[in-house]
Amino acid sequence: MSQRNERSTQPESEGVSQWLIHHAARRAPECLSSRLEEEWLADLESRSSALLRLRLALGCCWATMVIVNEYSRIRVPAASPVVAARGYIALADRNFGYFSLRSGTLFLILGLHAALFCGLITTFSHTRELATQPNLPNQVLNTVPIEMTALPGR
């Protein structure tokens, strides 16, 4: 009962979790898509809090990336009994990218670090430029007439 009340108070997060799982399952290999969606939705039902459900959904998105990456290079056993009767399903010709997941993650991290470094350098140089600028406005001083007086004794 408490789970139901908690879920009813947070329909948005529940909808987001279900949408994420549906989206993740759709991106999985065709032979696993429906199986994973039902399996993950069943797992989602067993999670009580909205945070855990959202965490599961995000994990499923990551799992899909890993599964797609692995299954794009190998043959996998069938997901359902119907498909299992046909034996293995070849997915070797499904190439989902130029880089592996690990390489892509590495490039992403390197890119973020480079962007952060460039941003810091730009900000630092700009700040330094402002700090070193003389804060002296150009003013035209009025000329003061100098009276030349003879020195005593001359």
Next chain:
Amino acid sequence: MGKKDSNVRMSLQTLRVLEAFLENPTVQLAGAEVHQRCGIASGTLYPILLRLESAGWFVSQWESVDPSIAGRPRRRLYRLTSTGLRRASEVFASFNRGVLA
């Protein structure tokens, strides 16, 4: 990994999953139950389960409930195969001998 009973890359998470099943080799566990026992995040857990299944260490089947009656989707239940039990036992035995399989 493509062939049955092929070698599985043994990560710490994979060992924890196998350990959960070795506690009672005949039991069928759903992903959520494995998560509860191991504490492995779903993003890591499900690829491991599929990897072990594709290697022939696990078999899986839907639980025998009607989703319309149960009011929830069916769970996918995983169980160690005899091959998986033998190989997992070998892996843990090799750890006891101090040799990484």
